[in-house]
Amino acid sequence: MSKLTIEETPLDFAESIINDIKSSKENGVLKCVQCGMCTSTCPAARHSDYNPRDMIQRVLEGDMSIVEDDSIWNCFYCYTCHSICPVGNSACEVNQILKQFAISKGINIDKISQYSEFGDSYLTKAIGGIPSVFFDDIREDVGEDWWEFKLNLDNVRDDLGLAPVYPPQEVIDEVGTLLVNCGFKERLDKIKQADNNSDLEINDVCESCDSLESKELCASCNKKVADSKESN
């Protein structure tokens, strides 16, 4: 009986993806038949050069340059490919894992550094929030009514009979300890250090909530920095 020996090295890349904490599909990548259903139904493929079928092919070929490819950053994480793959692969999960590989290698860090405020917000208030670096754009795109609502959020929540957005201090402290001990704080600090874009520097401290913030509205407490400074 003849025996076909497959070069194992290229599959090491696929194996490292299968063994990743995010991977929920046992051997999913190895089952890919390159049918292209993922690309056919992908919203990013419809409107950009992202091609999930090609991404999986490159993974199976051991082509690690895919980690540096800008196109993987166009995935919407909509999981359409994941839900429709006939052999139970998940291009969407593979994409997320490739991005984590990129981050751990310091590749394309500028693509996530703007989002570091999610981490700051969790560390200081135990809840995520849209990073304030985007607020000027949102105000321009959505309009001043949105901005007024954000400034008035506490009153609106009060009218709706809802409790404050943020958990009590002992919860914030507990979560803060966990974020240090699970390595997240260190990860976040490294991401910030790796970023050289001066536009994204986080400069000011909102003194009323002791949170780092950038522009004029603190993402954590939704107060204007000017107000909090005046009150101090």
Place this chain on the structure above:
Amino acid sequence: MSQNKNKEILENPSEKVKEVPDSNILENPNGKVKEVPDSNILLFKSCLVSVEYPGIESSTCFVFDKLGIDYFVSDKQTCCTGLGHYSDIFDQFTTTVLGARNFSLAKTLERPNLVMLCATCYAINKKVANILNNKDDVRERVNDVFEESDLSDLKFEKGDLDSSANIFHLVDILYNKKDEISKHIKYDLSKFKIATHHGCHYCKVHYDDTIGGVRNPMILDDLISACNCETIGWYDHKRTTCGSGFRQRYSNKDLSMDVTKDKLMALKKDDVDILIHLCPNCHVQFDRYQNLIAEQSGEEFKTIHLNIAQFLAIAMGADWNSVVGTQTHTIPIDSIIKLDELEEITNNNCDNEDSVDDKGGN
């Protein structure tokens, strides 16, 4: 028999939910029977609901109260990390540690049934539960972090909480009570053209555990039927993402808006008045950015955007400012729904053909 079955599949590719006669038991598209709770519920707060559309939370409480659902909201529960997680800032291990902490809280409160207001909270928490139950090495590392932090009482033991049996979305709970919903409808909203947007992270992530199908998701459409209304059903791009794509909305805006426009154009073609949502992130994408897309493309869009809980609350007669929270919306709700023009329906009429007598007991 098999011919009939084939006919049913052809006519109804939606893998429609089958109901088993006993209350609280629903069957998912794969034939897996699951019990949907109506008590011991921890209603899980969502960061985007809290700061963008808080009326979704107050509407849910209003509707749950009407339906006699036993729930509790805890100030000790923290956010699922979703927005940061899918912007790739949070790693899966950190998300798993924080998820395990919330699961421990649910256990301590003796409310092991977690109910999500947001599709991403739903997907994230189900994945965290699967990882904690199935990846022994990760669970051990998570428990090591708790021990190191002097928080050993947070430790997760295998089987403490199950992804399928304990983690639900608001729509699952409502679907289980849809006969009861029909009895509480005050206003006739049947004159509006209604379509549904099911939220990818509800339907597509844990697709083998989702009630109401994934290829043509119908759970929201069926809930609208319980309000004496009909949706338009299938439409072009019904399955398509809202286009937020997490980072895409902010870092890749043209791409994001192109995808959202695909869907808005499909809704326009079908002359849709109201789009029903189950996820606050989709809600932000459509409600906040519809005017921008209209301006940039020269199109006009009239569709308003309501979460299913807000739609039910309006249909049940809730106050718009103190319950539904319409004041936080960008596309004004009263541009389509004029409260003073709505007709009340009598109790006799609102018991539609699907409704049944009080089953008694539970």
